[in-house]
Amino acid sequence: MLFTLILKQLKMLSRNKQPLIILLVMPLVLITILSNALGSIMDGEEEQAIQANLVIIDDSSWDQEKDAIVNFLQQQGLTGPALESLLLQFEKNDPAHILKNNILNSDEIKKYIKVEDKQKADMETLREDMKIDGILRIPANFRLDYIETAYFNKQKLLDLSLYLNQENEIRASIISSILTEWQSEYTKFLALSNAGVSPEQILNNQTSVEKIEQVLEANERKIPASIYYTVGMLVMFALYIPSFLAGFALQEVQWKVYDRILLAGVSPTWYTLSIFITGSLVAFIQQIIMLLFGRFALGIDWININAMIITIVSFSVFIGSLSALLTTLQFRTKTDGIANLFNGLVITVFSFLGGSFFSIRDLSETLGKIGDFTPNGATMSAILSIQKGQDLSVIWPFMTVIYVLVIICILLSIVFFPRRGVAE
Amino acid sequence: MLQAINLSKKFKTKEVVKQVNMEMPAGESIGLIGPNGAGKSTTISMLSSLIIPTSGEVLWDGKSITKDPDPLRKKLGVVPQEIALYPELSARENLAFFGRIYGLKGELLETRITEVLMKIGLSDRQRDIVKTFSGGMKRRLNIGAALLHRPSILIMDEPTVGIDPQSRAYILETVKQFVEEGMSLLYTSHYMEEVELLCDKVYIMDQGEIIAYGTKEELKELVSSNQTIELRVNLVNANFEKALTNQLPTAIVRTEEELLTISMPKNEEPLATIFAIAAENNVVITAAIVKVPSLEDVFLHLTGKALRD
Ligand SMILES: Nc1ncnc2c1ncn2[C@@H]1O[C@H](COP(=O)(O)OP(=O)(O)OP(=O)(O)O)[C@@H](O)[C@H]1O
Ligand SMILES: [Mg+2]
Numbered sequence: 001m002l003f004t005l006i007l008k009q010l011k012m013l014s015r016n017k018q019p020l021i022i023l024l025v026m027p028l029v030l031i032t033i034l035s036n037a038l039g040s041i042m043d044g045e046e047e048q049a050i051q052a053n054l055v056i057i058d059d060s061s062w063d064q065e066k067d068a069i070v071n072f073l074q075q076q077g078l079t080g081p082a083l084e085s086l087l088l089q090f091e092k093n094d095p096a097h098i099l100k101n102n103i104l105n106s107d108e109i110k111k112y113i114k115v116e117d118k119q120k121a122d123m124e125t126l127r128e129d130m131k132i133d134g135i136l137r138i139p140a141n142f143r144l145d146y147i148e149t150a151y152f153n154k155q156k157l158l159d160l161s162l163y164l165n166q167e168n169e170i171r172a173s174i175i176s177s178i179l180t181e182w183q184s185e186y187t188k189f190l191a192l193s194n195a196g197v198s199p200e201q202i203l204n205n206q207t208s209v210e211k212i213e214q215v216l217e218a219n220e221r222k223i224p225a226s227i228y229y230t231v232g233m234l235v236m237f238a239l240y241i242p243s244f245l246a247g248f249a250l251q252e253v254q255w256k257v258y259d260r261i262l263l264a265g266v267s268p269t270w271y272t273l274s275i276f277i278t279g280s281l282v283a284f285i286q287q288i289i290m291l292l293f294g295r296f297a298l299g300i301d302w303i304n305i306n307a308m309i310i311t312i313v314s315f316s317v318f319i320g321s322l323s324a325l326l327t328t329l330q331f332r333t334k335t336d337g338i339a340n341l342f343n344g345l346v347i348t349v350f351s352f353l354g355g356s357f358f359s360i361r362d363l364s365e366t367l368g369k370i371g372d373f374t375p376n377g378a379t380m381s382a383i384l385s386i387q388k389g390q391d392l393s394v395i396w397p398f399m400t401v402i403y404v405l406v407i408i409c410i411l412l413s414i415v416f417f418p419r420r421g422v423a424e
Numbered sequence: 425m426l427q428a429i430n431l432s433k434k435f436k437t438k439e440v441v442k443q444v445n446m447e448m449p450a451g452e453s454i455g456l457i458g459p460n461g462a463g464k465s466t467t468i469s470m471l472s473s474l475i476i477p478t479s480g481e482v483l484w485d486g487k488s489i490t491k492d493p494d495p496l497r498k499k500l501g502v503v504p505q506e507i508a509l510y511p512e513l514s515a516r517e518n519l520a521f522f523g524r525i526y527g528l529k530g531e532l533l534e535t536r537i538t539e540v541l542m543k544i545g546l547s548d549r550q551r552d553i554v555k556t557f558s559g560g561m562k563r564r565l566n567i568g569a570a571l572l573h574r575p576s577i578l579i580m581d582e583p584t585v586g587i588d589p590q591s592r593a594y595i596l597e598t599v600k601q602f603v604e605e606g607m608s609l610l611y612t613s614h615y616m617e618e619v620e621l622l623c624d625k626v627y628i629m630d631q632g633e634i635i636a637y638g639t640k641e642e643l644k645e646l647v648s649s650n651q652t653i654e655l656r657v658n659l660v661n662a663n664f665e666k667a668l669t670n671q672l673p674t675a676i677v678r679t680e681e682e683l684l685t686i687s688m689p690k691n692e693e694p695l696a697t698i699f700a701i702a703a704e705n706n707v708v709i710t711a712a713i714v715k716v717p718s719l720e721d722v723f724l725h726l727t728g729k730a731l732r733d
Contacts, residue, residue: 004524008510015512015553256508259474260569264525265497 001266005274006281012248013282019244023286027237028293034229035298052133052171055116055126056100059140062091068144076152090147095186096138103182112174127163134175135163150186170222223384230294231383232356235376237290238283238319239347243339245275245282246326250336272324272413279323283316307386311395314402315379321409322375328413350374355381372398375405425449426471426496426577426608431480433466441466442632443480448577453609455623457616457723463632464612465505468581471610472502501575505582505612507562508569511555515546515565518554519572526573536572543598544568560591567595577608584618596621616719626719630727643722652721653694655684656711657702664705671697676728687724 013019069090073083091097104115118126126135138160139145145156162179164172252258261271291308294300302308329338353360353370354377361368371377382398426448433441441463448454458464469475471482473493482489484496509518519537528536541547544564554562567583580599584592599622603609611622619626626643628636636643657664660679668677668686675688688694695712702709715721 001525001527004521008513008521011517012510012512255510256504256506257510259469259502259504260508260522261525262474263472263497263500263502264522264573265494266525 002270002274002277005261005266005271006278009245009248009274009278010282013244022240023237023244023282024289027233027286027290031226031230031233031290031293032297034233035224035226051111052113052168052174053116053131054104054113054134054136054175055118055121055132056136056138057118057121057123057126058096058138059120060138060142061119062094062097062143065141065143068141069147072144072148090151094143095146095182096142098186099179099182103178109178113178123161123163127165130165130167133165133168133171134179136179137161137163146186223387226294226298226300227387228359228384230290230298230300231380231387232351232354234287234290235315235354235379235383236347236351236356238286238315239322239350239376240343241279241282241286241319242323242326243343245279245323246330246339247336249275249327250330250334250339253331253334268417272327272417275327276320276324278320280316280320283319284312287312287316302387303389304386304392307392307395308383310392310399311379311382311386314399315375318375318379318402318406318409321406321413324413325409325416328416328418332416332418350376353377354379373401375402378402425483425485426610427481427483428467428471429481429483431467431470431482432478433463433470433475434478439478440632441470441477444629444632444634446471446627446634448608448610450576450608451606452625453603453611453623455619455626456610456612456629457614457619457626457719458629459614459727462629464629465581467629468502468579468610468612472500472579473497474502498573499576501570501573501578503567503570503578503580503583505585507566509554509562509565512553514551514553515541515557515568516550518565518569522569523572528572533572536574540568540571543571543601545594545598560587563587563591564595567598575607577610578602579610581612582614583611584613584615592618616723620719628723628726635726636722640719643719644717646722646725649690650687650717650721650725651690652715652717652724653686653688653698654711654713654715655686655698655709656682657684658682658708658710660684661705661707664701664707667701667705668698671701676724678724685724687721 013023066087070083070087073086078086100115100117103109104113123135123137126132142158142160145158148154149156149158160183162176164176166172249258252261258271262268291302291312295302326339326342330336351357353367354374355361355368355371356376359368360371372381378398378401382395385394385398386392428444428446431441431444431446432439440461444463444467446454446456446467456464456467466475470477473482473489473496476490487495489496510521513521516537519540520533523533523536537550538547541550544567546561546564546568549557549561554565557565563583563586567580570578583599584595587595596618599609599611603622609622611619613619620640623640625639626637627634628643636646638646660682665677665679665684668675668684672686672688672692672694674692675686675694678685686694686698695714698712699709
């Protein structure tokens with residue numbers, strides 16, 4: 001029964017051009033336009049801040065230093081297979097090698113940093129290139145010095161030089177956070193060595209690329225225009241669903257099909273419940289389409305899928321309850337006045353306050369706070385927080401707002417439902 | 425049996441149905457006729473449990489339907505005056521929806537749909553979207569949608585308005601078959617000939633009241649003391665009409681384009697007077713017929729107005 005009613009409502013939606021245009025085509029077009037046109041204004045240089053350019057000038061290489069290293073090991077009294085195996089381990093644990101091949105080569109880190117490898121370049125000329133955010137210079141005998149210091153307790157000065165272009169702080173900070181983490185990894189080796197731990201034991205203590213990834217993720221992701229407007233349009237256009245469903249319901253009353261439904265023994269409660277479920281379902285599908293569009297057309301990488309699902313399911317439930325409420329109110333007034341008012345005024349005000357068009361917080365902190373109490377604003381803030389990389393726990397205050405609104409809508413639907421029948 | 429007992433309905437202060445008493449015994453076919461706004465549809469809505477009477481009762485097998493409409497609803501099929509269908513769905517989808525909400529499903533639903541489509545003659549158009557249907561086809565589907573659950577009592581509210589004579593004949597034939605198969609029928613119409621064809625008993629309603637009731641024969645008895653004269657004239661003339669009413673005080677005159685209908689007591693011999701008045705007013709009478717009474721005349725006699733505007 002419920003399924004029959006829901007299926008019929010879905011058919012009505014899908015066979016009318018207007019809902020398809022307003023619920024799908026318009027938001028997709030707007031997302032595309034806004035994230036491209038306003039994207040450059042909004043993101044400015046920050047879009048590129050996501051990816052920092054690092055140049056590594058390596059004045060040396062393992063092969064170039066190999067002879068010197070073998071020489072040094074022989075001086076330490078090592079020969080034959082012992083020397084060979086240690087040499088192999090050292091090569092594998094060479095910090096420069098780890099930095100270039102493990103850390104900077106990880107997929108996650110590559111998103112944030114682009115590396116150019118140069119040999120014997122002039123640091124001064126590179127510094128003038130404003131596109132470069134950081135230059136790391138590895139000195140000529142870095143590898144040998146490192147081995148001596150790390151494994152043989154000889155206090156050599158590891159003379160790495162790092163230049164950061166402070167023009168863009170965010171990009172510079174990405175580079176410095178990666179390199180700091182790297183440095184702290186290999187200085188840990190140095191500390192272990194100083195504490196008298198043998199080279200073999202130190203080598204078992206593996207450097208973790210993941211740790212650096214975590215450091216990067218803990219850094220808040222910057223929200224680019226594409227994410228901002230996808231979310232903005234997603235929450236705004238879901239608000240059009242209730243008036244379509246309420247409009248269809250009113251049509252059913254006017255066409256007298258509602259009489260037929262009543263005569264078949266379907267109670268008004270079941271009927272309203274079917275609208276609630278249809279509204280939730282359509283909102284969910286619509287949001288999923290928007291998110292997939294963001295993913296595949298705009299290349300957005302949505303993170304924390306669990307939190308995203310909780311958020312959009314909650315917002316969908318709200319859309320369902322609002323659909324039920326608008327239907328009830330239209331049944332009571334027997335005109336589409338309320339749905340029109342909702343479409344014309346309420347959605348505009350809510351979208352404005354909720355920040356669908358621009359971040360209202362930039363205008364006024366108070367308006368921003370008020371916006372978080374609109375269903376769309378709460379949902380948008382929740383999704384953006386998730387996408388900044390914050391924990392699941394940030395969404396609970398927003399979800400509280402949503403479910404309080406859900407309860408209000410349901411209670412009002414019950415209060416306002418025309419008990420004496422709609423036919424009169 | 426479905427009964428209306430002292431049924432009244434007020435919308436705000438306007439009383440549109442007044443103290444109506446009706447009876448629909450099982451297996452009988454009842455007609456309900458009356459002009460626009462008489463309150464027929466409102467009465468039907470109360471009888472079918474869709475609106476609650478202001479006062480009075482509707483009884484189904486002796487029990488009030490206000491408290492528990494379900495036993496009636498299960499047995500009842502209603503064909504509303506409006507086309508109550510989903511224009512964006514196909515004929516078959518519409519029927520499937522209305523069947524499903526009655527709890528039909530699977531094989532049974534499919535056979536019922538096919539059966540109904542046959543009855544209403546729409547089998548070959550079943551996959552088409554209702555929006556694309558002609559008025560007559562929509563009317564037929566509107567009837568079909570009330571039949572899926574095989575009601576034992578069928579209420580039809582002007583099922584033939586606005587369709588061509590061919591479709592109308594088809595629908596009437598179909599409905600007649602239902603009656604012959606033993607279905608109880610309440611049939612509302614502006615068209616007397618439809619009611620004459622289909623119904624055993626007739627209620628006549630005007631301004632919210634039942635003004636006459638009986639078998640067709642009983643009703644015609646009411647006017648058997650009357651005669652109806654139909655005149656075809658070349659040019660209707662207001663003076664002519666006025667003169668007729670003045671000089672024949674017992675007559676009720678009405679005009680419909682070139683057709684003039686005069687209803688008056690049988691014992692008078694008005695033809696000579698009529699022709700004289702025509703000559704005085706330069707009206708040429710091209711044909712004159714003295715008719716036996718029809719339900720239409722009964723109606724005219726009782727209300728002083730035509731059934732249709
Ligand atoms: N919901 C309503 N609210 C107020 N008045 C109503 C309502 N429904 C019907 N009426 C009024 O009640 C009167 C009777 O209407 P009803 O539809 O029952 O007439 P009807 O006999 O079916 O006429 P028709 O032959 O034109 O269908 C009309 O004057 C109509 O305006
Ligand atoms: Mg009517």
